Amino acid sequence: MPIVVTRDRSGKMKHIVTVRQHAFPIDEPASNGGEDAGPTAHELYDSALGACKAMTVLWYAHRKQIPLEDIEVTVDRDDSEERKGLYRLRVTLALGGPLTETQRQELLTVAAKCPVHRLMTQVTTEISTQLAAPAGTTG
CATH class of the missing domain: 3.30.300.20 (K homology (KH) domain)
Incomplete structure (x- = not known):
């Protein structure tokens, strides 16, 4: 079963990881250009x-x-x-x-x-x- 990572345009670097029926955000801290919306x-x-x-x-x-x-x-x-x-x-x-x-x-x-x-x-x-x-x- 694949893991899918999709861009979330609501953030600068934010993506959504989908694993089976589970979804969670990943991001970068502000120091790396993100908004710290996830790990x-x-x-x-x-x-x-x-x-x-x-x-x-x-x-x-x-x-x-x-x-x-x-x-x-x-x-x-x-x-x-x-x-x-x-x-x-x-x-x-x-x-x-x-x-x-x-x-x-x-x-x-x-x-x-x-x-x-x-x-x-x-x-x-x-x-x-x-x-x-x-x-x-x-x-």
Whole structure:
């Protein structure tokens, strides 16, 4: 199922992302020419990692009957060397519930194995970009 990103002319840089039946705005902060009407593309990338870790840990805890009551994932970005090929993300997990230290460490290990973490660090992603046929023509 495709993800569609469409220009929203109500803002300078604003776009609407549609994923299945969900739609949300993306934008740039004013310092980058936008109006801060939504997260940036980089913030979506970073948040995908945090969301995946949260859901993976919660799924695992339920499956193993570990008494995890709450989870909060914080993702901090250091993109100061991105143009040199280094993009750093630091993830912090806050786990709530009557967990033993062994359970906490087990959940930390599981978080490092979430599918998005693996995509970002262990998989070669190939991207092809092409132009759609101009409106009013058949391809």
